Amino acid sequence: MDKLNSLRAAVTAVLPELEKNPDKLRLWIERGAAKCRGTATEAFGFEFQASVLVVEMTTDIAVLMLAVFRWCRVNQPDLLAPQSPGVTFDAEILDNGSADVLLQIPLTQNATVLNGGTAISWLAEPDPLFDDGLGLGDADPVPPFAGLDVADDAPPWDD
Numbered sequence: 001m002d003k004l005n006s007l008r009a010a011v012t013a014v015l016p017e018l019e020k021n022p023d024k025l026r027l028w029i030e031r032g033a034a035k036c037r038g039t040a041t042e043a044f045g046f047e048f049q050a051s052v053l054v055v056e057m058t059t060d061i062a063v064l065m066l067a068v069f070r071w072c073r074v075n076q077p078d079l080l081a082p083q084s085p086g087v088t089f090d091a092e093i094l095d096n097g098s099a100d101v102l103l104q105i106p107l108t109q110n111a112t113v114l115n116g117g118t119a120i121s122w123l124a125e126p127d128p129l130f131d132d133g134l135g136l137g138d139a140d141p142v143p144p145f146a147g148l149d150v151a152d153d154a155p156p157w158d159d
Contacts (some may be wrong), residue, residue, distance in 0.1 A: 002122035003075055004050060010071040013051060015059050026053040030104075042113040052103040055093065061101055065089075067070050068103065074108055091103075 004027055011025060018025050032048035054064065068087055072079045080088065085106055090117045092100040111120050 003107055007050065007071055010067050014063055014067040015054065017058050024055040045110040046106055047108050050105045054101045056098045057101050058098050062119060064101065127150050
């Protein structure tokens with residue numbers, strides 16, 4: 001699937017230990033489901049948990065998570081929403097400098113069929129609704145809160 005390939009590339013790019021030993025990174029799918037709505041376009045999608053295992057990782061786990069969250073901004077932006085399930089992880093501490101780290105990432109991958117044949121096109125995720133620091137749509141950025149001035153002759157709050 002398209003997302004797993006780009007996720008592998010994102011993780012590989014930030015972990016120096018994978019340059020020498022790319023086999024220390026393993027990805028697989030668990031609990032997958034395929035769903036089709038029966039539309040005229042024959043579009044369908046997958047929901048699954050991507051498992052990402054880094055064996056004998058020596059880089060700080062925060063660097064790995066930063067790479068995953070940056071990847072999510074483009075490929076799975078719903079994981080960055082406040083009520084999302086997030087990315088879970090397990091770590092087996094091997095010694096003071098290394099650990100086996102397993103990430104579990106809930107993903108979706110949508111596809112469409114081209115020209116009624118068997119050629120598949122993987123669909124990109126929609127852009128997030130808001131860019132960082134911008135207001136609604138093309139509105140000016142939201143100004144930071146600078147405080148509140150209360151006039152001396154204002155009525156008291158507690159009457």
